[in-house]
Amino acid sequence: MARFVRWYGSGPLHLLVLIGSFALTGYAMVRLFAVGPLEVAIWFVGAVVLHDLVLLPLYSLADVSVLSVLRHRGTEGPALPWINYLRVPAFLSGLLLLVWFPLVFSLASPYPGDTGLSDGVYLGRWLAITGVLFAASAVAFAIRLRRARRADRGDEGPPATGHGATP
Numbered sequence: 001m002a003r004f005v006r007w008y009g010s011g012p013l014h015l016l017v018l019i020g021s022f023a024l025t026g027y028a029m030v031r032l033f034a035v036g037p038l039e040v041a042i043w044f045v046g047a048v049v050l051h052d053l054v055l056l057p058l059y060s061l062a063d064v065s066v067l068s069v070l071r072h073r074g075t076e077g078p079a080l081p082w083i084n085y086l087r088v089p090a091f092l093s094g095l096l097l098l099v100w101f102p103l104v105f106s107l108a109s110p111y112p113g114d115t116g117l118s119d120g121v122y123l124g125r126w127l128a129i130t131g132v133l134f135a136a137s138a139v140a141f142a143i144r145l146r147r148a149r150r151a152d153r154g155d156e157g158p159p160a161t162g163h164g165a166t167p
Contacts, residue, residue, distance in 0.1 A: 059094070062090075063083075063087070066083070066086060067083060070082075082141060085137045085138070085140065085141040086137070088133075088137060089130070089133035089134045089136070089137045092133055093126075093129070093130040093133055093134075096126060096129060096130075097126060100122065100126065103119070103122040104122045104123050104126045105123070106119035106120070106122075106123075
């Protein structure tokens with residue numbers, strides 16, 4: 001096993017998951033190209049161009065801007081990797097907007113008949129989901145910050161009793 005890990009760089013489970021993901025991707029590509037190969041190729045090239053030339057510079061600039069603005073603030077509390085508590089909800093909100101933008105911005109005409117919902121509900125729901133994502137992230141950060149401050153002060157609470165505890 002050690003020889004395989006040294007040769008491959010990871011365990012056999014990683015290799016099996018990788019082979020499975022390639023098989024699933026291949027199956028999806030065969031099914032998509034059977035329906036409309038030109039449309040799929042245009043969509044794929046457009047997605048790559050949109051991501052690499054437009055979105056990647058934009059969210060990299062946003063990330064660097066947030067880091068530079070908030071880095072200069074005072075650090076009276078414990079040092080925590082706080083930036084991920086902003087990155088994760090922003091990423092999820094952006095991903096939802098990217099997938100559902102025709103409905104959020106009322107640009108899709110066939111969907112109201114298919115879903116039974118008016119165009120006006122999607123923007124409010126996307127904003128509500130975004131708010132919940134950031135609120136949940138703020139709560140998670142507050143809990144982690146409280147635990148870190150408690151650990152820095154050294155008052156972790158009463159000593160543990162039970163298995164392995166010394167009286």
